[in-house]
Amino acid sequence: MIKLRLIIDEGDGAYNMALDEAMLILRSVNAIPDTLRLYIFKPSTITIGYFQSVNESVNEDFIKSRRIPIVRRPTGGGAVYHDTYGEITYSIIISEDKVPRDYVESFKFLAKGVIRAARILGAQAEFKPLNDGVIAGKKFSGQAQLRRLGVVLQHGTFMYATDIDTLAQSLLAPKLKLMHKGVRAIKERVITISNYVGRKISRDEALEALIRGFSEALNAELIEDSLTEIELQLVSSLKWKYLSKAWTYLRP
Numbered sequence: 001m002i003k004l005r006l007i008i009d010e011g012d013g014a015y016n017m018a019l020d021e022a023m024l025i026l027r028s029v030n031a032i033p034d035t036l037r038l039y040i041f042k043p044s045t046i047t048i049g050y051f052q053s054v055n056e057s058v059n060e061d062f063i064k065s066r067r068i069p070i071v072r073r074p075t076g077g078g079a080v081y082h083d084t085y086g087e088i089t090y091s092i093i094i095s096e097d098k099v100p101r102d103y104v105e106s107f108k109f110l111a112k113g114v115i116r117a118a119r120i121l122g123a124q125a126e127f128k129p130l131n132d133g134v135i136a137g138k139k140f141s142g143q144a145q146l147r148r149l150g151v152v153l154q155h156g157t158f159m160y161a162t163d164i165d166t167l168a169q170s171l172l173a174p175k176l177k178l179m180h181k182g183v184r185a186i187k188e189r190v191i192t193i194s195n196y197v198g199r200k201i202s203r204d205e206a207l208e209a210l211i212r213g214f215s216e217a218l219n220a221e222l223i224e225d226s227l228t229e230i231e232l233q234l235v236s237s238l239k240w241k242y243l244s245k246a247w248t249y250l251r252p
Helices: 015-029 060-063 102-111 110-118 162-169 175-181 195-196 203-218 230-244
Strands: 003-012 034-039 045-048 069-072 080-082 087-095 123-128 132-135 138-150 150-161 218-224
Touching: 003 015, 003 045, 003 203, 015 034, 015 045, 015 069, 015 138, 015 150, 015 230, 034 203, 045 218, 060 162, 080 162, 087 203, 102 110, 102 138, 110 132, 110 138, 110 150, 110 203, 138 203, 150 218, 203 218
Parallel strands: 003 034, 003 218, 045 069
Antiparallel strands: 034 087, 045 080, 087 150, 123 132, 132 138, 138 150
16 A cells, blocks of 8 residues: 545646745655645646647637636646636646556546546446546546656646637647547547536535545555645746746747
8 A cells, every 4th residue: 555645725827836846856855755646727727738739729818808818737648727616726836756657557546536536426437548547438527747856747637627619719639630539529529428428427426436446446555645845836936937938938
């Protein structure tokens, strides 16, 4: 059995990304233990992968009209709509020697918690390489990962009741990618757990399922705790990067 510190919180996009990076840095010098973080984006936010172009990933006219902020992640992967009232994000910050070296296997290993959580809520979820959690062939969870200084940061989504219409209008996807997935539009490719089970899943239900799911799937003892003073100080320093246009439009 492994031990994971459990942090449950919420914040805006810049705070959330700064805290994930701060935890990665601090774990690398053993200032904090291995950690599972479950968090909400407030307000609803779009994150894009480190290597993505804003113009090619996001419908800027739409998100500006809806005042949906955008932040670039330190990890790779695609654009994500984080719905305050329908999605919970997880991040795991853990020593690299505790996860498989192979990237696909490590994605699968660390995503076990969201797969198990979806099943707890009644959805027949499974992992689909490279980094998706799917229900009935449609995506409800995506994972992104960064390895640095002997530490793995993996974060991912858990769409229990995301507004799919807003998601579909906010994000752009290349036609070739959609064709490869066998769909014509983003809306056809994604699903929420609520949609699948035929009832509205509450945030409390989703959070409880995630806690239980990660504990069972990773055979982990979760120890709920608060952020340390050094984490809060480092977040304050890093947050300005994630708020800056220079970072957001690193690849316009």
